Amino acid sequence: MTSALFSIRRRLLGWLLASTCVLGLLALSDTWREARETANDVSDRVLAGSALAIAERVVVSENGSLEVDIPYVALEMLTSAAQDRVFYRVDGPSGTFITGYKNLPFLARYEGQPTAFFDSTFRGEPIRVATLARSASTGINSMPFMVTVAETTIARRQLTNSILLHSALRLVFLILGATLIVWFAVTVSLRPLRRLGAAIAHRSPDDLAPIADRVPKEVQGLVETVNSFMVRLQSALDALRHFTGNASHQLRTPLAVIRTQLALAGRASTLEEAQRAALKADEAVADAERTLAQLLLMARIDATVRARRDEFPTIDLAELARTTTADYVVRAADADIDLGFEGEEQVIVRGEPLLLTELMKNLISNAVLYAGEGAVVTLRTSRAGGEALLEVEDNGPGIPLERRQAALTRFERGALQDRPGSGLGLPIVEEIAALHGGNIELADGPDGMGLTVRVRLPAIC
C-alpha cells in the first residue's frame, strides 16, 4: 500500500492560512501607518487651533512689550482627550522668552509661514509640537512673536492602537470565515470522488466495465486512464480465459494419445512394438507442442490491445518477407517445394515485427504442407495505392471456394486432416492483419490453380 500524502483539505487550508497570514501582516502594517497619519492629522488640527487661540491673545502692552493672557480653554481642548499633558511657550522678537515652559523645544520661524509640526521629547516623554509665527501690531510698527504648543502623544497612540486592533480583529474573522468556507467547499467537492470510490469498492472482481459515474473535470483524466486500463485488463483476462479453454480442449487429444502409446510401449512384447508406440507418442508430443505454440500466439494477439497500434515501429515488409522466406528455403526444398520471393521496392508499414513474422511463417508452412510435392510457392510484396500487399501463392490443390470462409474459423481444418495442425494458422493470420488495421483474402492461385492468400496492410508513404 502506498503511504498517503497530506489530504487535499489540509493542503488547501495550509496554503490559504499561510497566504492570508502573510497578506494580512502586510495589510496590518499598512493600516498601522495610515492609522498613525490619521491620528496625527486629527490631533495636529486641535494643536494648531490651540496655538492660534493663544496667538489671538498676544497684545502689545502700554510699555511696548508683548503680553499674553493665556486662554485656558485653548489648552483644555487638548487635555480633555486623554491623560495627555500640554505645554506651551510664547517667544517675542529675536527669540526672547515671554511666558510658558522655558525648556520646551521650539522652531525659530517667521511670520507668514504656516503652522509647523514636529516630534520631539520633553521631560523624557515623546511630544508633538506645533509652532505658529505671528506679529502683534502697536499701531506704528508690528512685533513678531512665536507661539509653541506641545502635547504628549498618549491619545494619538491610543487612537492608532485602537484602529490597528479593529483591523486585526476584522482580519482574524476573515481568515476564520475563509477557513470554514474552504473546509465546507472541499468536503462538498470531494463527494463525487467518495461516491466513485464506493462504487468501485462494491464491484465484483469480474466487473471491469468502464466507470460511468459523473466526476469533476479535474478527475476526468484519471477516470479515463482507469477506464482504458480496465479495457486492457479485460482483454488480457479474455485472452487468458480463451487460452485456458482452448488449451484444455485442444491438448486433451494429443495427451490421451501419448498416454495410450506409452501404455502400449510398456506392455509391448517386442522391441519393435515398443519403438513404434514411442514414435507415435513422440509425434503426439510434437503435435501438442505446435498446438500450444499457436495457442500462445493467439493469446498474445488477444492481449495486445488494438489501441496500441500507433506505438508499433515502422518496418520494411519486403525485407521481413525476404528473410522469413530465406529461413524456410531449406525446409521447403526437403519437401520438394520450390519456394521463392518477389519484391523489388521497399514496402513500409507500421507493425510489430514478431507478429508479422508469425503471420508469414503460418502462410509459408501451410503452402509447404498442403501444396504437395513439386509445387511452386511464391511470396510477393508490393504497394497498391495506400496499401501494402503481401501475397503467398502456391499451385497446389487450393481450398474450394465454399470452404474458404470456414478455413478462417478457429480449429477448422480442411480435407487433409492427417497432416499435423490445429486449425489456428489462418485465423491467426487474419487476427494479426486486423491488429495492424488490415485484412486478408483467400483467392485462386496462379492460372486458377492452388491458393493465393492476400494480406492487405495500411502502407506508410
Ligand SMILES: Nc1ncnc2c1ncn2[C@@H]1O[C@H](COP(=O)(O)OP(=O)(O)OP(=O)(O)O)[C@@H](O)[C@H]1O
Ligand atoms: N495453401 C493451402 N493449400 C491448401 N489447403 C490449405 C492451405 N492453407 C490452408 N489450407 C487448409 O485450411 C485449413 C486451415 O488452415 P490453418 O492454417 O488455419 O490450420 P492448420 O494448418 O490445419 O493448423 P495450424 O496452422 O494451426 O497448425 C488447413 O487444415 C488446410 O486444410
Ligand SMILES: [Mg+2]
Ligand atoms: Mg496452418
